[in-house]
Amino acid sequence: MRSQGQVRFIRISSRSQKIAAGVAVCVLGAWCASVGALALSQVSTGTAQAALAGREAKVARAEHSVEQYRENIDTVASDLARRQKFIEQMVDAHISDLPESTEAAQPEAADETGAKVKKISALMPEAGALARIEAAQIAMVDRLTRYADTRSRAASDAIRSLGLNPNAIRTSARTAEGGPLVKLVTSGDGSVDPRFRRMGQSLARMGALENGLASIPQVSPAHVAYVSSSYGYRSDPFTGSAAFHAGLDFPGPMGSPIYAAAKGRVTFVGQKSGYGNCVEVSHGNGLMTRYGHLSGFRAHVGQKVDAGALIAAMGSTGRSTGSHLHFEVRVNDRPVNPRPFLEAAQTAQSNLQNNNQPQKERS
Template sequence: MNSAASGSLSRLRAWFPDREFFMRSQGQVRFIKITGKVQMIAASAVIGALVAWGLSMAVMGWLQYRAAADRLSLLEREAQVANAEERVGAYRDDIGAVADDLKRRQTFIEEMVDSLPADAREGETVTDSTSEASKTVSKVSAAIPEAAALARIEARQLAFVERLTRYADRRAERSAKAIRQLGLDPNAMVRAAGRGAMGGPLERLSTARDGSIDPRFERLGLSLARMEALDRSLAGIPQYRPANVEMLTSSYGVRRDPFTGAAAMHSGLDFRGPIGAPIYAAAKGRVSFVGQRSGYGNVIEISHGNGMVTRYAHMSHFASRVGQEVAPGDVIGAIGSTGRSTGPHLHFEVRINGRAVNPRPFLEAAPHVLKEARRVQGEPARG
């Protein structure tokens, strides 16, 4: 050990000398000795706990800072929305440019949505933006009468956009609530949806000739994208019983292996049924695999997006092909006893990002949760 390290150790021992304490109880005196080593271990534990606490608080502070920064960024973008006086100036400077921009906005709206959903008018409120649009109509009509019709068109467009944005936010929150009830993280599913295979030419969105986009239109696009991602996530959650049989011969979890007798992990549910009995798709998705896998025999796998896959094993024959789109309840094959099997049955798995999870909560809870979500959102119930 070098002299510097030796000196540091000596100073450390000087801070934690052996200490003796005495306790008097019922006329007896007892001495307790706490060595410097014990004191140093205790101090290290306290310092470690403080460091861990400090790190956790730093992480929480950073997350709160990022959330606040994101909110501030949105507020700053919305603050850039032109007020009534600025819009009057734009109309006065070049009515033709305004008309062209409104045409671009209309095209933007028509490409984004074919028609306003029936329940999009529920819970309407007057916002600062729509109130500003009303002021614009009044001021433009008074200052530039020939532009009054354009101002009214602009106000209707903005009202439409904001109404649809609120509708998309409400629907997305309902879907997120249903997903949380099933023990899944809606934000993680949205992020997973954004990591899927994508491509194509870059076509920047704009609502003006200079290539910029009104913050209200940008927010509409983001709200609709989140709503669509959560809708797809809901549709891809296993919700339909994959076999029309009541006998469940083996559950998810540790069991005694039927061949070796030793404890082993069983990654799915086993439904016993006769050879040739139909097997159904548990949720909407695309068939991603048809063939054989070791131990599973004849297998079909369906990808439901967001990293979720259902697997159907030991089949006697296939009734679907790779790339085929399926809906909940579609027949995809038949029960068999291929692979590592002691008799005819369906082995059913649910996998999220390659990891097997218990399918039972989905099959038991999802039909009721999703039925309620669709009822609230005005869709026909399925299954």
């Protein structure tokens, strides 16, 4: 260091340099910490503001819902009455009696509905009763939807066990429809609540599948102890040569009652070559049953019959060696073996009835 013509030397030791560097680092660290704390404070403030805004939005929505109840309490009551009528119509049309045991609603939906009822009851006690009625209706709709879906699955499984396609049966059930338009409106603005629409669709699907199952041959056409001739190849009773037998032969006394194997519509009453006096019953979905060698008729063309309904009397008309019933099951006019068909249908019906019984009856 030069000063007034003199040169002086200043020495800084390593220890002093380290101390100075440490001080500088501390100062810099303190500055960074203060900047970070400021930034963190700003982020926290923004998060708190966002949370506050979210709470305010929820409160606003709750207040809006309550305000709707307050301003339109008469409309809400009218909507609830329409909804109740809708539920009663669906139950009467598809179930007759309310199920005693069905699955509970989804917890999320129940929590949401319960929270709404609490808010409305707390902020506007006079609307609390309506809110509780609405919640009960929604819970019932959910239960009925689940109940119908359970029965639909059982019917589908039963139909599938018979080798038939449940979707084809359900589709064919809608080949002929009509009638005046009667809208099922469940709110004052003319819209249908999607939960109610879903319930209606589930009940309609259940009805179509169960009606289709009921149309499958499932009742023995004659009350006899045994079958004298089975389905398939046999020795012809007249020629003795190998021949194909397209049904089952039920032997019995002349005039024994003959019953419809399933519900359907009588499509033929008269004589057919080889069958003699014959009755045919169409059950839909391509299914038809044929009853041959009859001595008399107890039904007419176009008549709707239930499973087990009396349709004819046993005889020995046509190509026959004695009093018996020749019974055929045909799918799309192709003969199939009736024996496993009837056995499987009876088992499927038994399983379906067990599945449809209330839980406490089966326990």
